Amino acid sequence: MKPRILVVDDEPQIQRFLKPALEASDFEVETADTAAQAKRLAATRAPALIVLDLGLPDGDGKDVIRTLRAFSRVPIIVLSARDEEAEKIAALDAGANDYIEKPFGIGELLARIRVALRDTEQTPPPPPVQAFGPVTLDRDRRMVWRDNRVVHLTPKEYELLLLFADHAGRVVQHTDALQRLWGPAHKNDTQYLRVLVGQLRAKLDGPEANLLVNEAGVGYRLAFEAKVGTLPRVDD
Secondary structure (H helix, E strand, O other), X not given: OOOEEEEEOOOHHHHHHHHHHHHHOOOEEEEEOOHHHHHHHHHHHOOOEEEEOOEEOOEEHHHHHHHHHOOOOOOEEEEEOXXXXXXXXXXXXXXXXXXXXXXXXXXXXXXXXXXXXXXXXHOOOOOOEEEEOOEEEEOOOOEEEEOXXXXXXOHHHHHHHHXXXXXXXXXXXXXXXXXXXXXXXXXOOHHHHHHHHHHHHHHHOEOOEOOEEEEOOOEEEEOOOOEEOOOOOOOO
């Protein structure tokens, strides 16, 4: 089956240029010209990769990236006329995998696409439902349980839990967590992380389970290794 690429750009000439070029390289292509269409197609059509413009008529492409990263690890290549360094950093920090400035060459874009798809193949996605001791995480539905009870997390708390889950059993350094959640300007604001970890502990930890371990001066570690989980009975 041909890999499906979603091209999100409101410039008709870009779509007319990219669609046949990508199809000639043995990709299936879908197009969207708004942020709303991009989110809907990304959720329903399961593209292998997204090529995304930042300047969309109904929103900024960085907001699309943040929304998609809440439920998907699909590779995202930004294709934009914005050449300011701050824009590139913001897009990459939001979760983009790569950034190409317009105007661009189709050869370079195809090479970047091959690299992104190859990296995805080498890093298989985690199972949708994982268990970490008494905590169960359902990535598809963005739901969390502790001992069969639903735990309601804020978006930041959930993002932090995902970061720990992706590195289960390993230390997540302070600077890495801060940059992931708040961007490079806050990489030294350890108080932000301390407060958020405290909130997460209050909701997930119990007297018999120290879920998040503090590695003094370095970072935090999810104490339990990841296991394939099953959806628990909902008591809430």
